[in-house]
Amino acid sequence: MTSAEPPNRDAVPEKSRLTLGFVPLTDCAPLVIAQEQGLFARHGLDVTLSREASWANIRDKVAAGLLDGAQMLASMPLATTLGLGEVQQATVTALSLDLNGNAITVSNAFYDEMATLDPDGSGEAPVAADRLKQLIDARHAAGRTPPVFAMVFPYSTHNYLLRYWLAAGGVDPDRDLRLVVIPPPQMVEALRIGAIDGFCVGEPWNAAAVAEGLGRVLTTSHDIWNNHPEKVLGVNADWAERYPATHKAVIKALIEATRWLDEPSNRRTAAELLSHPDYVGAPAEIIAMSMTGSYRYAAGDAPLPMPDFNVFSRYAANFPWRSHALWLLTQMVRWGQIREPIDLRGIAHTVYRPDLYRQAAGELAIVCPADDEKSEGAHAAPWQRDGMTLGADRFVDDSVFDPADPVAYLLGCELHHRKLDPAELFGPRGRP
Amino acid sequence: MLRIMIVDQDPARSAVLEQALTDAGHRVVARTVDEGSLLQIVTDAQPDVVIIDMEAPGRDTLEDLREVSRDNPKPIIMFSNNRDGEYIRQAVQAGVSAYVVDGLSKERILPIVDVAIARFREFQALRRELADTKVQLADRKIVDKAKGILIQRKGLTEEQAYALLRKTAMNRGLRIADVARTLLSLEGMEG
Known part of the structure; x- marks a missing residue:
């Protein structure tokens, strides 16, 4: 990585001056490292990183061409292509930036209320949503208002994972509590002033709430779905079409950054770099908690080893699995965001582009998975495939997602607020 | 205001x-x-x-x-x-x-607020119209299905099937589409 020699297989980028957007979170690290370690420059790119205040801004600015590309939530390129928010714009991703990285935290008062109802479960971690259900039922019986939980964007992995965890414990995310959106850097403050009872957010904001003695982590997102997709590099589909060599150079620089990041000895340096006010703007020791492979559920607890909390490279973390895209799409149907019949498989194929990833990774002599999809949920431990080690992919309720039949999977989700009949989802390519 | x-x-x-x-x-x-x-x-x-x-x-x-x-x-x-x-x-x-x-600026914002509100209301009206049209289409599909069942089961003509649905609806103070939906659900079919 320290070699100054330019990689000899790079085609000259069609466009060398780029602006890439990010949101202040620990997992903007690949962009920051590619910049700070000169990896973009090594691939002939002159990149400006632009810190953005909201996911809506990221989406709008990429769509409008003000940003060449950006760190996006794994579900965002799908939602934007479908026009689920305010903007409809064909978007693609050919690179996953990381796996895992979020957690669910509640206020101390809320945790104490749960503990009073179930003293035996006190201190256990991770906590199942069944215990939340007890609290909700007790509040309901007493005529009190339901809890308020926050996540970061309607079309976010956080929304889908929080809902998944709630539903697995029998909690109806739309009836039993109120879900609201609060931007990540404002979560801790919202918890402090009592505007919300809990939240699902990426690091370092859970660690910050714990360190300030304001809250307690109930579960990590890794415990909800082991090695779930989290952030991706998103670009406009027509941008990718117009600047293929540039796109490939960005992907290669970011792949190298993620490899650098998964060297444990580099993690502390990364935390220092990220702490800068231009990037995340949180204390380095707070960012270092999850980044150096440890995790603390509550203030005063000893940090527990959690090496997979932030995965940037290993387990083929950069591969844009179409099965990830399909699962995210099923959740958009499950919770009523997708209201028109669409071809799920067709959308997953257009938006998630493992073909482009393979071209870039191939030039770096990185082994790629042979298939574009895998079954999700069948592995409770790391496993081997195509000569590579893939991560565990277990769901908290032990269910299995077969990407060959998303309709059957949807019909199997008992708790849902679908706005369309899954049978309508069969498109021309609805089945293989 | x-x-x-x-x-x-x-x-x-x-x-x-x-x-x-x-x-x-x-x-x-x-x-x-x-x-x-x-x-x-x-x-x-x-x-x-x-x-x-x-x-x-x-x-x-x-x-x-x-x-x-x-x-x-x-x-x-x-x-x-x-x-x-x-x-x-x-x-x-x-x-x-x-x-x-x-x-x-002070001068720009007032006309923009007015235009924004006007366009917003226009768009909402269009959206409501579209939603109404969708409901009408869905209703028609359901009534057609229900007629099909009546034709098959009772040997009625299409006109007689429709007349039966309409009469039932009037007697019970319901919409024809609602009667059709009830009939379909009794048959274990989804509307």
Whole structure:
């Protein structure tokens, strides 16, 4: 990585001056490292990183061409292509930036209320949503208002994972509590002033709430779905079409950054770099908690080893699995965001582009998975495939997602607020 | 008179705006710098329209409010102080209630508020019309299915089947489509 020699297989980028957007979170690290370690420059790119205040801004600015590309939530390129928010714009991703990285935290008062109802479960971690259900039922019986939980964007992995965890414990995310959106850097403050009872957010904001003695982590997102997709590099589909060599150079620089990041000895340096006010703007020791492979559920607890909390490279973390895209799409149907019949498989194929990833990774002599999809949920431990080690992919309720039949999977989700009949989802390519 | 809420990181700028809106006969029900309590303020103030700085993190909160209150969304006017706004306006779906204005001067904002509200109402009317059309189409499909069952089971003609549905509906004070839906559910079929 320290070699100054330019990689000899790079085609000259069609466009060398780029602006890439990010949101202040620990997992903007690949962009920051590619910049700070000169990896973009090594691939002939002159990149400006632009810190953005909201996911809506990221989406709008990429769509409008003000940003060449950006760190996006794994579900965002799908939602934007479908026009689920305010903007409809064909978007693609050919690179996953990381796996895992979020957690669910509640206020101390809320945790104490749960503990009073179930003293035996006190201190256990991770906590199942069944215990939340007890609290909700007790509040309901007493005529009190339901809890308020926050996540970061309607079309976010956080929304889908929080809902998944709630539903697995029998909690109806739309009836039993109120879900609201609060931007990540404002979560801790919202918890402090009592505007919300809990939240699902990426690091370092859970660690910050714990360190300030304001809250307690109930579960990590890794415990909800082991090695779930989290952030991706998103670009406009027509941008990718117009600047293929540039796109490939960005992907290669970011792949190298993620490899650098998964060297444990580099993690502390990364935390220092990220702490800068231009990037995340949180204390380095707070960012270092999850980044150096440890995790603390509550203030005063000893940090527990959690090496997979932030995965940037290993387990083929950069591969844009179409099965990830399909699962995210099923959740958009499950919770009523997708209201028109669409071809799920067709959308997953257009938006998630493992073909482009393979071209870039191939030039770096990185082994790629042979298939574009895998079954999700069948592995409770790391496993081997195509000569590579893939991560565990277990769901908290032990269910299995077969990407060959998303309709059957949807019909199997008992708790849902679908706005369309899954049978309508069969498109021309609805089945293989 | 409109109830207006302003979200801006720059209190001096929003004070000028508030004055301009008040002079024009509107009422500014809330003015905030967006520090995590936006949701509560919107809930309490119940504005007719929200004017927000594009660089405010609270944009994501407002977007979700719109998703949740889909049937009763509020127009949102976004502004930015550079040329970005001009480009983004082109990207944002026409008719959806986000309007980006370039800069934010006293003279510019009043006509923009008026135009934004007018376009928003127009778009809402169109959307309602579209929704009504969809319901009508769905109803027709259900009535056709129910007629098919009656034709098959009772050996009726199409006219007789329809007349039977209509008579049942009238007797029970229901819509024909509702009678058809009940018939289908009795047959274990989905409408």
